[in-house]
Amino acid sequence: xxxxxxxxxxxxxxxxxxxxxxxxxxxxxxxxxxxxxxxxxxxxxxxxxxxxxxxxxxxxxxxxxxxxxxxxxxxxxxxxxxxxxxxxxxxxxxxxxxxxxxxxxxxxxxxxxxxxxxxxxxxxxxxxxxxxxxxxxxxxxxxxxxxxxxxxxxxxxxxxxxxxxxxxxxxxxxxxxxxxxxxxxxxxxxxxxxxxxxxxxxxxxxxxxxxxxxxxxxxxxxxxxxxxxxxxxxxxxxxxxxxxxxxxxxxxxxxxxxxxxxxxxxxxxxxxxxxxxxxxxxxxxxxxxxxxxxxxxxxxxxxxxxxxxxxxxxxxxxxxxxxxxxxxx
Numbered sequence: 001x002x003x004x005x006x007x008x009x010x011x012x013x014x015x016x017x018x019x020x021x022x023x024x025x026x027x028x029x030x031x032x033x034x035x036x037x038x039x040x041x042x043x044x045x046x047x048x049x050x051x052x053x054x055x056x057x058x059x060x061x062x063x064x065x066x067x068x069x070x071x072x073x074x075x076x077x078x079x080x081x082x083x084x085x086x087x088x089x090x091x092x093x094x095x096x097x098x099x100x101x102x103x104x105x106x107x108x109x110x111x112x113x114x115x116x117x118x119x120x121x122x123x124x125x126x127x128x129x130x131x132x133x134x135x136x137x138x139x140x141x142x143x144x145x146x147x148x149x150x151x152x153x154x155x156x157x158x159x160x161x162x163x164x165x166x167x168x169x170x171x172x173x174x175x176x177x178x179x180x181x182x183x184x185x186x187x188x189x190x191x192x193x194x195x196x197x198x199x200x201x202x203x204x205x206x207x208x209x210x211x212x213x214x215x216x217x218x219x220x221x222x223x224x225x226x227x228x229x230x231x232x233x234x235x236x237x238x239x240x241x242x243x244x245x246x247x248x249x250x251x252x253x254x255x256x257x258x259x260x261x262x263x264x265x266x267x268x269x270x271x272x273x274x275x276x277x278x279x280x281x282x283x284x285x286x287x288x289x290x291x292x293x294x295x296x297x298x299x300x301x302x303x304x305x306x307x308x309x310x311x312x313x314x315x316x317x318x319x320x321x322x323x324x325x326x327x328x329x
Contacts (some may be wrong), residue, residue: 013038013040014091024054027092040084042055044066064083074182089160096159097130097207120145121154123159123202125136142197145198149221180222204320265298268297287309
């Protein structure tokens with residue numbers, strides 16, 4: 001259904017776009033199929049492939065294409081935030097997917113709970129073809145996670161969030177210091193400004209493929225910025241501000257020597273986590289099968305084979321599980 005341009009958008013969807021020609025059509029289709037009044041703001045962040053052609057081929061008045069200042073992912077997201085006209089805000093990366101009905105469910109929840117500024121949920125990792133690999137939805141409980149975020153724990157992908165646009169603007173949007181990890185920093189700051197709720201269920205399909213930003217940034221770079229997001233949070237809790245807010249950003253360490261995590265390695269880690277989760281739940285046979293899938297993703301990784309051996313011989317009643325996964329296990 002095409003909505004008149006004069007009708008105010010209830011939900012603004014920000015889609016940062018950089019070289020996602022193989023996936024962007026599917027991503028936008030999953031958004032435009034949502035049964036809610038929305039606008040989809042595609043922010044072109046300097047794409048050099050045929051991504052823009054794919055976007056322009058979609059004729060829908062709800063779709064807007066704008067340019068980013070080409071200063072990184074945070075700047076692209078802020079450009080989308082500045083253009084947003086909706087009362088509520090969500091993000092979808094150009095290579096990922098939204099499940100049917102997701103936005104309506106979250107917007108209805110926020111409308112019924114004005115005391116909360118944001119709601120989020122579980123997500124699933126999928127392979128390049130969209131086949132499900134593993135779900136990160138281990139908690140069956142609907143619960144507030146504001147205090148959890150205040151303790152520096154991020155349990156889910158930021159793209160599972162729906163939030164009030166005013167809340168995003170109140171905290172100043174995304175911070176350009178972060179070339180990656182801007183979403184971790186945003187989640188931690190958001191919990192300082194409003195209450196956040198977790199709703200069980202798969203709210204996002206996170207696609208793992210070799211050209212995604214996760215697999216073009218070095219592991220050391222990602223770990224550094226994730227760590228800085230938590231250090232800045234600690235500084236704010238102690239003194240009310242952090243070094244970025246004081247105009248004293250830490251200098252970046254030398255990170256060039258660290259290789260990015262490949263898509264296969266990332267999938268392997270997801271599957272190994274799932275194998276141990278199944279083992280802890282008493283599903284040993286399934287855990288072994290998942291562990292074998294994990295090992296075969298990168299057969300040369302001997303540490304995964306060793307984990308599989310331990311998984312096979314260890315009694316299920318004594319298995320230990322990580323409390324909860326972060327969205328970057």
